[in-house]
Amino acid sequence: MSGSLGAAAARAAALLVGNDITSTGMPVQTASTHIFGPVPSRRLGRSLGLDLVPLKTCSFDCLYCELGRTPEPSAARRAWVPAAVLERELTAWFSRDSVPPCDFVTLSGSGEPTLNRDLPEIVAAVRRRTSLPLALLTNSSLFSDPEVRRAARLVDVVLPSLDAVTPEIFRRINRPAAGIDILDIIAGLEAFRAEFAGEIWLEILFCAGINDGEAEIDRLAAVVRRLGADRVQLNTVARPGAYAVARPVDGAFLARVRPLFGEHGEIVAPFCGLGVVTGPISDRAAIIVDVLRRRPCTATDLRNITGMPAAELIKLLELLADDGIVVGRSHGGEIFFEATGGGYRVADRSAGTDNL
């Protein structure tokens, strides 16, 4: 947390992240920093997230990214979060008195998880701690690398994204690091299908006016047929994106194009019915801060995650907003809350269409 927080805000932040408070009124970081949730996922139910890279370490700078802009897109692979660190956090997390129910452990987080070179060791560490199914969310950018495909084969479900197949449209929507070629990605995904016996749930995210033209949809559908995904999940911009130009397509569009993606095509419905995560208030509050650091949420989302009464939740959000710890932004007629803490402020989404 920023040192500029007032004492009251520090106490509120400490309460919300379940940390201790020092005699100076500032919180002491005691919570795990790479495990978050479980968070509601429209695709995975209750997803316990593992953050494998620092915030916005990514090979893309997608127009629609909920985490803001990528300062320097890069395909460099490193042990960004070493397996030994994650294993310690997993051991602590799964040893707690009350472990909330989860449907998946998901390798994802604040950037592209396949950029973590320790992926095989991290998968092994998760398997040692839990029998929950393991999912990998990926932008597919490194699937031309056999080492990345070998690591991805270790999980149960791989959820790659493919938003465009025409190089120019790919560059416009995903804004990749230099040297990343969409044709290599498609070849990598084809190779992976031949190698992987688990489930592949391919996501296509449509942005109005960017990748929703008839010709691109036809080309996408042709490529997707070759990829043999078990599910083809059609999505659109549901939350504030990194660039103001990222706008959603409407439901009628998704319904019209869905049949083009064959019997496995499905529209990803808005999440509902998570149920209530039980546990002490500090646990539920810790989840709020974790979630808002990683994705914008409405008050309804946060109620679904925490089970907190609306009045109590709104009061906490107001307090945090007053102290600059969270901000609310309007998107699609709803208010989404985002965290501003940890020295990081979500990129200004009100900016125009520079460099697009």
Ligand code: SF4
């Ligand atoms: S949406 Fe995913 S792939 Fe795109 S910039 Fe954000 S983290 Fe990277």
